[in-house]
Amino acid sequence: MVPSDKQRYTILVADDSEMNRSILRSMLEESYDIIEAEDGLQAVALLQQMEQEISLVLLDIVMPNMDGFDVLSAMNKYEWITSVPVIMISAENTREFIERAYDMGVTDYISRPFDMMVVRRRVINTLMLYAKQRRLANMVNEQIYQKEKVNNLMISILSHIVEFRNEESGLHVLHIQTMTELLLKSLMRKTDKYKLDRETINLISNASTLHDVGKIGIPVEILNKPGKFTPEEFAIMKGHSQMGAEMMKGVPFQDEPLVRYAYEICRWHHERYDGRGYPDGLVGEDIPISAQVVALADVYDALTSERVYKPAHSHEKALSMILNGECGTFQPLLLECLVESSDIIQREMAVDTVARGDQRIIENTATELAQYEELSSADRTLHILEYERCKYRFFMDMSKDILFEYTCDPPMLALSPWGARRLGLEESIVDPHIGDRLQDQIGPQELRDLLRHTTPEEPIVEYRCQARLDGQNRPVRITSRAMWSSDEPPQYTGAIGKVAECEEEEGAS
Secondary structure, eight states: OOOOSSSOOEEEEEOSOHHHHHHHHHHHTTTSEEEEESSHHHHHHHHHHHTTTEEEEEEOSOOSSSOHHHHHHHHHHTTGGGTSOEEEEESOOOHHHHHHHHHTTOSEEEESSOOHHHHHHHHHHHHHHHHHHHHHHHHHHHHHHHHHHHHHHHHHHHHHHHHHHTTOOSHHHHHHHHHHHHHHHHHHHHOSTTOOOHHHHHHHHHHHTTTTGGGGGSOHHHHTOSSOOOHHHHHHHHTHHHHHHHHHHTSSOTTSHHHHHHHHHHHHTTOOTTSOOSSSOOOGGGSOHHHHHHHHHHHHHHHHSOBTTBOOOOHHHHHHHHHTTBTBOOOHHHHHHHHHTHHHHHHHHHHHHHHGGGHHHHHHHHHHHTTOTTSOHHHHHHHHHHHHHHHHHHHHHHOOSEEEEEETTTTEEEEOHHHHHHHTOOSEEESTTSSSHHHHHHOOHHHHHHHHTOOSSSOEEEEEEEEEETTEEEEEEEEEEEEEOSSSSOOEEEEEEEEEEHHHHHHHO
């Protein structure tokens, strides 16, 4: 009996004894795909390359280069142990060894000599247990995704009802949300005063779509009046901020951050930094940062959008009016963010204006694709990653160039097969900055320093040095692209690149 899932599981057997690996392969290969590692170093390299495909590790303790406990240390360090179960199979059966193995996260421990049926049974039990855990994790992820999707959809619907009643296109809500996000990201890069992170920015951006929800309570004839308001009409119109805040106070789950941010934004997005706003005349930092940012976004979009009572101003004109104080006073740091993000704001607003008209078509297409329920969102992601990994490995294996990929976490260097042969190195090197061998071959320290000083906007560097190719020192040019995460601020995660002999390039030119 094997686990009933349709997929065929992959088992990594890590043992320095070819006979031991052969015995385990013959026992299991009928039901499972088997890959082998001759020592701990190879095992860690395979885990780094194939973590998503490996379903189970059968691990020996006594091995050269890295022993079984070293492998477990690496699996704990890089958190592979949480998703890849390990059964330790060893002739070391003292209490000390067994307790240490369990403390380091192994699922089971089998002592040699072993019974064939026992090994098969324990492999099946471990795979079934982890398969159930993965299914439960996927179910939780799906439920969280669906909950967020419904919440965002309801916010969007409510916001668009307000815009529809206000006889506006609906783009105002999208613009406010987009610009709020851009300004908050810029602010987070400048200061940690407001304790902003990705989750907080997402919550404030979503809450910003409710900023004008109080307009539901404003008479339509005032709301859509094409001319200037009378003092009485303006007083009524200003009441929408308090009405929106009262609506938010009536919403359940008052302790939820989204509701709190929505209240702040609804009530205070017309306040100004010098105290000349409404409804409460708050001054400076008494205005919550969520409301400050939405206030600035609201003014910018009002200036650059056509209204029943005015034409649209250009991006440049709107910036000039805001910076000159013609629309009230805003926090100086936020104005810096506005100026520094000016180009991307203009670009994103244009994208919204042109492309959001097709949003319904895009959403319908995405919904249809999501109907294929045989794949959870997590599974779809894994399939895409596996597809891209297969393409990448194919081109790496077929290439006659010296190609490399470096990852910071875990610290590992992967070389194309041709490149590894020419450099006289292994295809996968764990902790490449440790030891002198790689330094002697290609001297990577300067290159690593150059890559760390790149930026996401300018990630490519070129570096000339001497490298030992086919046992001889040769001049080479290394062209490399630094890889940066999508975090705010971005984090350096590694690099990809190519090593080319200068003589070969000059001869080809």
